[in-house]
Amino acid sequence: MALKILIIRSEDGEVKEQRIIEGTLDKSLKDTVIKALELWNPQKSDLVVVKHKHEVNVNLPITKEQYELYSQFNLKRFGDRAVFELPIYIISFENEWVEDQIRDSKVFVVAPYVDEATSSKVLELAKNITSEEAEEEIEEE
Secondary structure (H helix, E strand, C coil): CCEEEEEEEEECCEEEEEEEEEECHHHHHHHHHHHHHHHCCCCCCCCEEEEEEEEEEEECCCCHHHHHHHHHHCCEEECCEEEEEEEEEEEEEEEEEECCEEEEEEEEEEEECCCHHHHHHHHHHHHHHCCHHHHHHHHHC
16 A cells, blocks of 8 residues: 655754655565665674664544544544554664664665654654764763
8 A cells, every 4th residue: 555655864863865756665665675785894793674663642533634643553532532553664774883872874774654743753863863862872871
């Protein structure tokens, strides 16, 4: 099923590219992995693809269109709000290992586009993954 897909490229805590395309999540993800593969230097880092589930809360009532969109992502009702799990894929093509933690400096983030509020959270996640603060948190542990 065709969806709107959000694709973000983040490098060193800064969003370098952000676009929304139409397509299936699987094909968009695979195309982005191929793009990351072209940018990846195997002598310098690992190439890693990780899937996360991001929990999104929305207040009820929701529209029929929202219901149809959210129900694709394990929609559940809790009292006066609904919760769904947005799949977010992180494709790390420049990274380094620091002890037993990986420090990502260049990534693509691929996720279904739901709305602007959710997209801004995904955008912040993309920036945070590659920021220096993420590296400092690893060092503090």
